[in-house]
Amino acid sequence: MFRYYLLLAAYSFKRSRLLTALMILAIGLGIGASMTMITVLHVMSGDPLPGRSAQLYVPVIDPHPVSNTKPKNTIVDGNMTWTDAMYLLHAARADRQAAMAAGALPVRPAQASLRPFFESGHYVTADFFPMFGTPFRTGAGWSAQDDENHVRVVVLNADLNRKLFGNTPSIGRNVRLKNTDFRVIGVLDDWQPQPTFYAQIDNAAFGSTDQFFIPLQTAQELNFEISGRMWCWGNGGDGRASGDCSWLQFWVELDSAGKAHAYQNFLADYWRDQQAHGRFPRPVNAQLYGLMDWLSNQHVVPGDLRLQLWLALGFLGVCMLNIVGLLLAKFLRRGGEISVRRALGARRRDVFLQLGIEAGAIGIAGGALGLGIAELGLWSVRQRPDGYAHLAQMDITMLLGTFLLAIVAGVCAGLVPAWRACNVTPALQLKTQ
Amino acid sequence: MPLPPIVASLTRHKLTALLLMLQVSLTCAIVCNVAFMIVDRVQQLHHPSGVAENELVMIESTDLDQNAQPLVRHATDLTALRAIPGVTSVAVVDAMPFNHYDWSNGIALMQDGPARATATAFNGTPGELTTLGLHLVEGRDFLPNEYVPLGSAHDWNGIDQVPVTIVTRALADKLFPGQDPLGKAIYPDEKPVRIVGVIDHLLRPQAHESADSDDATVFPMLPDGNDVTYVLRTAPQDRERVLKQAAEVLDHLHDNRILRHAQTFEQLRADFFHRSRTMIALLMAAALGLLVVTALGIAGLASFWVQQRRRSIGIRRAVGATRRDILRYFQLENFLIVGAGVTLGTLLAYGLNMLLMQHYEQPRLPLLYLAVGALALWLLGQLAVLGPALRAASVPPVVATRGA
Numbered sequence: 001m002f003r004y005y006l007l008l009a010a011y012s013f014k015r016s017r018l019l020t021a022l023m024i025l026a027i028g029l030g031i032g033a034s035m036t037m038i039t040v041l042h043v044m045s046g047d048p049l050p051g052r053s054a055q056l057y058v059p060v061i062d063p064h065p066v067s068n069t070k071p072k073n074t075i076v077d078g079n080m081t082w083t084d085a086m087y088l089l090h091a092a093r094a095d096r097q098a099a100m101a102a103g104a105l106p107v108r109p110a111q112a113s114l115r116p117f118f119e120s121g122h123y124v125t126a127d128f129f130p131m132f133g134t135p136f137r138t139g140a141g142w143s144a145q146d147d148e149n150h151v152r153v154v155v156l157n158a159d160l161n162r163k164l165f166g167n168t169p170s171i172g173r174n175v176r177l178k179n180t181d182f183r184v185i186g187v188l189d190d191w192q193p194q195p196t197f198y199a200q201i202d203n204a205a206f207g208s209t210d211q212f213f214i215p216l217q218t219a220q221e222l223n224f225e226i227s228g229r230m231w232c233w234g235n236g237g238d239g240r241a242s243g244d245c246s247w248l249q250f251w252v253e254l255d256s257a258g259k260a261h262a263y264q265n266f267l268a269d270y271w272r273d274q275q276a277h278g279r280f281p282r283p284v285n286a287q288l289y290g291l292m293d294w295l296s297n298q299h300v301v302p303g304d305l306r307l308q309l310w311l312a313l314g315f316l317g318v319c320m321l322n323i324v325g326l327l328l329a330k331f332l333r334r335g336g337e338i339s340v341r342r343a344l345g346a347r348r349r350d351v352f353l354q355l356g357i358e359a360g361a362i363g364i365a366g367g368a369l370g371l372g373i374a375e376l377g378l379w380s381v382r383q384r385p386d387g388y389a390h391l392a393q394m395d396i397t398m399l400l401g402t403f404l405l406a407i408v409a410g411v412c413a414g415l416v417p418a419w420r421a422c423n424v425t426p427a428l429q430l431k432t433q
Numbered sequence: 434m435p436l437p438p439i440v441a442s443l444t445r446h447k448l449t450a451l452l453l454m455l456q457v458s459l460t461c462a463i464v465c466n467v468a469f470m471i472v473d474r475v476q477q478l479h480h481p482s483g484v485a486e487n488e489l490v491m492i493e494s495t496d497l498d499q500n501a502q503p504l505v506r507h508a509t510d511l512t513a514l515r516a517i518p519g520v521t522s523v524a525v526v527d528a529m530p531f532n533h534y535d536w537s538n539g540i541a542l543m544q545d546g547p548a549r550a551t552a553t554a555f556n557g558t559p560g561e562l563t564t565l566g567l568h569l570v571e572g573r574d575f576l577p578n579e580y581v582p583l584g585s586a587h588d589w590n591g592i593d594q595v596p597v598t599i600v601t602r603a604l605a606d607k608l609f610p611g612q613d614p615l616g617k618a619i620y621p622d623e624k625p626v627r628i629v630g631v632i633d634h635l636l637r638p639q640a641h642e643s644a645d646s647d648d649a650t651v652f653p654m655l656p657d658g659n660d661v662t663y664v665l666r667t668a669p670q671d672r673e674r675v676l677k678q679a680a681e682v683l684d685h686l687h688d689n690r691i692l693r694h695a696q697t698f699e700q701l702r703a704d705f706f707h708r709s710r711t712m713i714a715l716l717m718a719a720a721l722g723l724l725v726v727t728a729l730g731i732a733g734l735a736s737f738w739v740q741q742r743r744r745s746i747g748i749r750r751a752v753g754a755t756r757r758d759i760l761r762y763f764q765l766e767n768f769l770i771v772g773a774g775v776t777l778g779t780l781l782a783y784g785l786n787m788l789l790m791q792h793y794e795q796p797r798l799p800l801l802y803l804a805v806g807a808l809a810l811w812l813l814g815q816l817a818v819l820g821p822a823l824r825a826a827s828v829p830p831v832v833a834t835r836g837a
Contacts (some may be wrong), residue, residue: 239588325452
């Protein structure tokens with residue numbers, strides 16, 4: 001019976017080739033556009049640190065003055081002052097904690113053949129490496145004591161290591177950053193979490209990788225430039241080492257909900273204590289964001305991309321309405337044919353099945369086309385000069401999801417018209433012929 | 434043409450007509466909002482930066498010398514750059530429109546007073562105004578004795594020594610509405626700074642809300658960090674050559690430095706807006722796609738209906754209806770459906786706009802867009818139905834005498 005219905009469907013398609021092609025094209029375009037955007041958002045909302053992200057938190061305390069000229073700034077930026085970051089670091093109330101800031105420095109290779117060049121990296125404290133589980137190819141990070149001693153050591157990422165030292169062992173050798181020599185003590189195994197969740201979240205959150213890591217206190221002593229936002233207030237005038245400029249990121253590792261709760265209380269206590277000393281004029285509101293919460297709070301997925309997704313879904317919606325309407329008109333026009341079948345003994349469900357198969361075939365053909373269009377769409381996304389572009393690949397979940405969406409869309413589009421058409425009254429239809 | 438028969442006929446196709454109406458309304462709602470977004474973004478794209486865009490090239494230089502004396506180095510570099518044939522003017526600057534180097538200060542009107550606005554500080558060597566091509570609309574340029582070092586190594590303490598500033602029209606209007614800003618004092622930090630001039634535009638280096646995007650202060654402060662930007666002004670056709678020569682000149686003078694971002698101002702602007710341009714293209718594609726799908730849907734449905742009603746059309750023709758009557762019938766039917774769709778669509782468009790205002794800081798949709806959108810859809814509907822309607826009109830009366 002199934003084959004017969006397929007045959008009938010094929011016959012029906014032949015009678016209105018143009019319209020069938022149109023319906024398949026519409027559903028294909030709708031599904032293709034939607035799946036492109038769903039895939040892009042899916043890969044961008046992924047976990048940059050699977051297995052560890054659940055224990056990582058950003059503490060947010062807000063030392064900014066009450067009066068500021070940014071009334072609509074509703075997103076907390078989570079940046080800390082040197083004073084507060086150093087206090088939290090030394091208090092060591094979490095399982096692990098690290099303060100950090102981004103910086104771009106001139107690298108000056110020893111070889112005369114290479115010209116100096118800029119490289120971006122991070123100034124971090126000791127726990128950065130064990131806390132984020134950075135994979136070391138050789139060597140290791142430094143200790144908290146090294147932080148206090150302002151040692152001049154560096155951990156390189158794979159690319160910069162290769163560029164500077166080729167395949168020769170680099171541990172113990174020197175790298176000149178800006179105007180200071182740093183001793184290489186570790187090399188990472190091409191660590192590039194996407195997005196770079198630990199940095200300030202901005203347009204460069206995807207696609208950028210840090211190539212060197214040096215102790216934060218050393219960078220502060222050498223007054224190395226930082227990149228990213230720095231917000232100063234008050235009239236201290238002593239800049240970034242003061243309690244009046246926020247520019248540092250701070251992360252903690254807490255392995256249970258109880259500890260997270262306790263840490264939040266600790267932050268609130270610190271806030272109240274600082275208020276007693278004339279700082280932190282805003283009402284106490286200490287927050288602790290989990291890694292994934294933090295990323296969504298900071299809008300790591302740009303608003304434009306979310307808008308593009310809604311646009312694609314809206315387009316799919318209009319295409320679906322279009323197909324439902326066309327199929328309905330098409331099926332109802334065949335009222336006579338359906339009545340004859342019914343009069344000859346076909347049950348309603350037979351008619352329903354027949355029409356359903358016809359609609360489903362359009363859905364599947366549209367879905368297959370949609371898959372092709374989605375691949376094309378993703379290819380075009382990969383050509384964009386954005387950091388997230390190279391991530392736009394379809395994985396197996398998305399592939400299955402596309403097929404599912406296509407079939408669901410096709411069946412949904414066919415369901416209403418098929419149901420409506422199999423309810424025609426045979427006698428009435430036959431009489432009017 | 435009386436309406437009742439058309440309405441009566443439509444009630445026999447309630448579901449189909451309803452679906453078409455919904456499709457039209459959804460298309461109307463989305464297209465109106467998308468059109469508004471496109472216009473909004475295109476306007477941002479063409480926001481005047483205030484500088485002589487097609488005459489500027491720049492190059493960023495980072496000195497690696499440990500004991501460098503930046504002010505001396507910059508003076509030497511400037512003299513050499515000025516000697517390049519075709520260069521009319523040069524300056525050392527820190528901030529430029531679109532270059533992301535944004536040092537913003539809260540501007541108060543008295544010491545320790547509340548900030549009335551936040552403005553970007555643009556600093557540069559003498560001749561910055563001429564080099565960038567800024568239009569002084571009131572007051573004067575800086576005098577040679579007003580320049581002070583920026584103090585990059587000392588937390589930019591030049592801001593507490595600089596005596597005068599030139600502000601944009603937008604900032605002056607915000608700080609001193611209805612008053613003459615010349616001679617007035619502003620407090621970007623601790624000390625008063627007197628306004629001596631007003632320029633018409635100077636766009637901030639980073640994206641800000643459009644009401645704040647032109648809030649800028651120009652200070653006579655000499656950039657004295659290791660990392661500065663050289664701006665050269667030249668004739669548009671000489672830009673590429675000048676840029677190449679400038680890099681060679683700088684490298685020749687002192688090679689212990691990194692030169693980056695050698696580009697024309699137009700390249701800088703294009704890079705700044707590349708995301709916006711992609712978005713505009715996508716928005717246009719989406720709007721066009723929606724309109725095409727809807728038009729094809731209308732045409733497809735109409736041709737089904739024409740086929741279905743061949744016999745009744747024949748009967749009508751046999752009892753005296755002209756071709757014109759038949760044509761009018763289908764046109765009017767389409768007019769009614771699209772009309773209902775557009776009415777619902779304008780309501781939906783407003784709802785959608787509300788959502789966008791909430792989540793994407795989109796401004797309120799002006800009524801004009803709704804009117805234009807509705808008219809466009811009506812026209813589109815008439816255009817789409819024309820083919821099937823003409824086919825209907827060509828049905829001969831003799832069909833009435835035949836069987837189905």
